[in-house]
Amino acid sequence: MNIKSLKCVIGILTAVLLTFCAAASGSDFSSNGNDRKGKYIYRKNCRVCHDGSSASTLSPNSKTQAQWTRTFERHERLACADEWNNQSPAELNDVFSYLYVHAYDSVQPASCK
Ligand code: HEC
Numbered sequence: 001m002n003i004k005s006l007k008c009v010i011g012i013l014t015a016v017l018l019t020f021c022a023a024a025s026g027s028d029f030s031s032n033g034n035d036r037k038g039k040y041i042y043r044k045n046c047r048v049c050h051d052g053s054s055a056s057t058l059s060p061n062s063k064t065q066a067q068w069t070r071t072f073e074r075h076e077r078l079a080c081a082d083e084w085n086n087q088s089p090a091e092l093n094d095v096f097s098y099l100y101v102h103a104y105d106s107v108q109p110a111s112c113k
Contacts, residue, residue, distance in 0.1 A: 028089065029072045029096040031065075038098030039112070041091050047112060049080065059111040060102030068099045 050058040063071065072092070075084050084092060102110035 029069070029093055031097045031100040033090070033093035033095075033097035035094065035098040035101045037091075038094035038096065041087065042095050042098055043112065045083070045087060046095065049083075055080065060099045060106075061104045061109040061111055063099070063103060064105045065100050065103040068096065068103055072096050 046058070049055040060068075071078075075081060078084070087095070100106070102108055
């Protein structure tokens with residue numbers, strides 16, 4: 001293989017890698033889900049632990065919108081990642097919408113008590 005075609009192969013590999021990284025790091029969540037449904041799902045499937053019994057108390061106003069975005073992007077690292085995987089992507093997006101729309105720095109911050 002000559003230098004020119006080697007450079008070409010490296011170029012293609014870099015492009016493929018960059019595309020892959022961009023896709024992997026993009027956020028899967030947006031706040032245009034159904035926040036009312038999200039509230040219901042959160043109460044049913046998250047608050048069972050996150051009411052201060054077996055895990056920390058969590059409400060929409062526990063975090064800012066930026067913090068919720070970060071938390072959802074990295075949810076695989078949480079202690080309860082398995083619980084998240086029991087929800088469908090659409091359900092998680094609804095939960096995200098509920099938490100985000102009522103976050104600490106939102107126009108209508110809410111606790112879920
Ligand atoms: C079986 C119990 C259980 C369920 C159900 C559960 N979690 Fe958790 N979660 C935990 C535990 C335990 C931790 C780690 C200790 C802590 O932070 O309280 C944790 C940690 C977290 C954290 C990080 C703590 C923080 O303050 O940032 C977030 C966010 C979270 N869970 C969100 C959720 C969401 C959203 C759901 C519903 C999809 C959920 N959890 C369902 C037990 C649970």
